[in-house]
Amino acid sequence: MRASFVPLVLAAWLCTPANACPSSQVNLETRDSLAYSPPVYPSPWMNAKAPGWEEAYSKAKDFVSQLTLLEKVNITTGVGWMAERCVGNVGGVPRLGLRGLCMQDGPLGIRFSDYTSAFPTGVTAGASWSRDLWLERGYKMGSEQRDKGVDVVLGPAIGALGRNAMGGRNWEGFSVDPYLMGAAGADTIRGLQKAGVVATAKHFIANEQEHFRQAPEAVGYGFNISESLSTNIDDKTLHEVYNWPFVDAVHAGVGAIMCSYQQINNSYGCQNSKLMNGVLKGELGFQGFVMADWQAQHTGAGSAVAGLDMTMPGDTVFNSGASYWGSNLTLAVLNGTVPEYRLDDMAMRIMAAYFKVGRTVEDQPDINFSSWTRDTYGYVHAAVEENWEQLNYQVDVRGDHATHIRESGAKGTVLLKNKDGALPLKEPKFLAVIGEDAGPNSQGPNGCPDRGCADGTLAMGWGSGTSEFSYLITPDNALQRQALRDDTRYESILNNYAWERTEALVSQPGAIPIVFVNAGSGEGYINVDGNRGDRKNMTLWKNGDELIKNVSSINPNTIVVMHTVGPVLVNDWYDSDNITAILWAGVPGQESGNSITDILYGRESPGRSPFTWGPSEESYGTEVLYKPNNGGGAPQQDFSEGAFIDYRHFDKVAPNKGDKGAPIYEFGFGLSWTTFEYSNLVVKPRHQKPYKPTEGKTKKAPSWGNYSPNLEEYVFPGNVRRIDQFIYPYLNTASSGKEASNDTSYGQTAEEFLPPGALDGKPQPLHPASGPNGGNSQLWDVMYEVEATITNTGKTISDEVPQLYVSLGGEGEPVRVLRGFDRLERIQPGKSVTFRADITRRDLSNWDVSKQNWVITKEPKTVWVGSSSRNLPLKAELQ
Known part of the structure; x- marks a missing residue:
């Protein structure tokens, strides 16, 4: 049956019971009737003239044109889980001196290594709203990966975007807003690749929760499903919201993009031809390669023609020794199931x-660590314990990165409340630090595999997006050192449940209690206290809310510090008169204690919230799908809210402060050490040329095939020792059929097996919105220049983060969307600075599902400038 192999994909509409599909579509073969769309083929080929890729393309052509079929298959296919030193490895080309490429997590540092740094998480870095820090963070992370021998970094994470406030991996990304996420992701990519490693933007796309992302994982938790979750999303929302950060990644020149685990409109992300062929490579002109998430590949030839370029980790199931590619891909090319040009x-x-x-190829660094052991010596092929040699060289790659980590963690801390100037602290007489979150993990900072526990201070979430701590400065440690310098009396109680002792301490005269609380989340393969990746609620962990209320009921000078992966519910205590200050310190990495100390004592300026703090779980309008809803098939999650997530949703349903469900702290909110006045808004028109859709055709598919039809030439060589479970490109036998590669499609002709157009290497029509490096180049034309004056009207030096929002106008559109920002640092009292931002054609455009292109509607457009999404004193109409 074709549906078993052919990827079904996203159309310009969402087919749901409430939104019937056109009659021309209802006869398509689908796994489920809730959402589907037709395939897009063939898979677009590289563009030799793509700006910024010309030299790379030329070098790649010189190299690839020398390769045999087996060598080409080798560099596209992972060698298997734990079959080499890195979390992902492809085969090499020893004949030409290329060792297998090393793929390694992750988005905040190097997973499974030593003498490396644990950087602030993405959401904490995002809260700094600092392009300089993002670029620097990317470069420093990239240099560490490079010096360990890594070739491809599995980061940054720009999806999950944060549709669900309790989504398990939201903290890996930078913000719930597509514009802010895209800007931070792009600068991180530029930094990583400047350091000499390939960046991987992930997870493509609409991968917004951990529950049901993989059917086997869900079955392991006791759920009866046969296929992974399907996120059902319409074309307009896809383009305007979830794809927006990936456009920025492609525009920044990202080398790799990782497709996601779940299905999108009932087609798995790593075989979804509309998304990979149609949107990513066709429309956005992506010139790099698409990599599968680990075990996210479900077909062989089907995923190849749908646009997948590299399978990870190579085996169909960890340590199975079987692969959809490897010998299967070799045979598929030989029998014409996968075209040579692909x-x-x-x-x-x-x-x-x-x-x-x-x-x-000549200066490829040696991989000087192993993901599978910290011992100096071990097995290269850890899965089967073969080839004993030195693996770990204990290379220290940290450099001076702690300074950046400390600064980034501080500037990514958000000051939510500061009653009567309670902060900064100035040599306080008596500090009482309360809460487990201020202290260490009793098993050490790396005591829980992949940080999968809730013990001590929260400095990162859990899962594959973590790194190993070389050290972890806790708040208790850093604040105690500060207290010694200031001759401050200092006591700490690092237990949330030691209430009798806590009450005795915080009730003493002169005590200033600082209550540390947290709430974590992570990847779905780890369950922490019933949180299967996604959070099960939005309350603070380990009785944190009660701890805050109890302390503040006794002491009128209570300060609260929250280390959380996202918003939590604060409405039971935030407005207490006895709580003088509230800080969200995110998940800040190894310098956690130093970062929060720098903020508490005013040595750094705080950031701004990258998400909204709602009054209840229900107030967000979206939720994690916690229970299957489609019998035993794929759970179905309809993104029926469209673009209305986070502040876009709150602005729609509760636009005023007193409205039911209005935010407690809005998106972009954050207090400063001083006050600022906004004035003199000036909007200058720039390019007003009409937009021209892309026309013409591609060149024909380039290919350097010349493969021999003789299967004997591809059989496993007799002089090579086979490593068990290792994935090779060789055929097992020269006999045709399943004996050669266990390919279930063998025996069918390519025309019978593949969808129409999959083998077509002729010139193809260009998508009307297409162009290299992110789409039609006119989308980056500057339409308006905006300036505003920011004046420090207080008595303290501080940073300010002006934000620019635009209304696109029209029914069904968000009230406003972020379209510009800057972090203006160290503004002196009484001084004025100028905020400048450009508004591009893309910033003012909507996606037209009929034209399949970006259009600027005739609806009136408005621009606002202010300090948050709801504090916007400056306003102008765009002409």
Whole structure:
């Protein structure tokens, strides 16, 4: 049956019971009737003239044109889980001196290594709203990966975007807003690739919860489902919200993009031809390679023609020794099931991304660590314990990165409340630090695998997006050191339940209690106290809310510090007169204690919230799907809210402060150490040329095939020792059929097996919105220049984060959307500075599902400038 192999994909509409599909579509074969769309083929091939990729393309062509079929298959196929030193490895080309590429997590540092740094998480970095810090963070993380021998970094994470406030991996990304997420992701990518490693933007796309992302994982938790979750999303929302950060990633020149686990409109992300072929490579002109998430590949030839370029970790199931590619891909090319140009394009994309970041075959660094042991010596092939040698060289790659980590963690802390100037602290007489979150993990900072526990201070979430701590400065440690310098009396109680002792301490005269509380989340394969990746509620952990209320009921000078992965419910205590200050310190990495101390004592300026703090779980309008809803099939999650997530939703349903369900702290909110006045808004028109859709055709598919039809040439060599479970490109036998590669499609002709157009290498029509590096180049034309004056009207030096919002006008559109910002640092009292921002054509455009293009509607457009999404004193109409 075709549906078993052919990827079904996203259309310009969402087919749901409430939104019937056109009659021309209802006869398509689908796994489920809730959402589907037709396939898009063939898979677009690289563009030799794509700006910024010309040199990389030329080098890749010189290299790939020398490769045999087996060598091309080798660099596209992972060698298997724990079959080499890194979390992901492809085969090499020893004949030409290329070792297998090393893929390693992750978005905040190096997973499974030593003498490395644990940087602030994405959401904490995002809260700094600092492009300089994002670029610097990317470069420093990239240099550590490079010096360990990593070729491809599995980060940054720009999806999950944060549709669900309790989504397990929201903290890996930078913000719930597409514009802010895209800007932070792009600068991180630029930094990583400047350091000489290939960045991987993930997870493409609409991967917004951990529950049911993988059917086997869900079955392990006792759920009866046969396929992974389907996130059902309409074309307009896809383009205007979830794809927005990926456009910025492609525009920044990202080398790799990782497709996601779940289905999108009932087609798995890593075989979804509309998304990979149609949107990513066709519309956005992505020139790099698409990598599968680990075990997210579900077909062989089907995923190849749908646009997948590299399979990770290579085996169908960890340590199975079986692969959808490897020998299967070799045979698929030989029998015509996968066209030769498609394999050539896979190899070209991988090598072009490698060359683009300045790598060469000649100076490829040695991998000087192993993901599977910290011992100096161990097995190269850990899964089967073969080839004993030195693996770990204890190379220290941290440099001076602690300074950046400390600064980034501080500037990513948000001051939510500061009654009567309670902060900054100035040599206080007596500090009483309360709460487990101020102290260490009793098993050490790395005591829980992949940080999967709730013990001590929360400095990162859990899962594959973590790194190993070389050390962790706790708040208790840093504040105690500060107290010694100030001759401050200092006591701490690092237990949330020691109430009798806590009451005795905080009730003493002169005590200033600082209550530390937290709430974590992470990846779905780890369950922490019933939180299966996604949070099960929005309350603070370990009785944190009661701890705050109890302390503040006794002491009128209570300060609250929250280390959380996202918003929590604060409405039971935030407005207490006895709580003088509230800080959200995010999940700040190894310098956690130093970062929060720098803020508490006013040495750094705080950031702004990258999400909204709602009054209840229900107030967000979206929720995690916690229970299957489609019998035993794929759970169905309809993104029926469209663009209305986070502040866009709150602005729609509760636009005024007193409205039911209005935010407690809005998106972009954060207090400063001083006060600022906004004035003199000036909007200057720039390019007003009409937008021209892209026309014409591509060139024909380039290929350097010349493969022999003789299967004997592809059989496993007799002089090579086979490693068990290792994935090779060789055939097991020269006999045709399943005996050669266990390919279930063998015996069908390519025309019978593949969808129409999959083998077509002729010139193809260009998508009307297409263009290299993110789409039609006119989308980045500057339409308006905006300026405003920011004046420090207080008595303290401080940073300010002006924000620019635009109303696109029209029925069904958000009230306003973020379209510009800056972090203006160290503004002197009484001084004025100028905030400047450009508004591009893209910033003012909507996606037209009929034209399949971006359009600026005739609806009136308005621009606002202010300090948050709800504090916007300056306003102008765009002409």
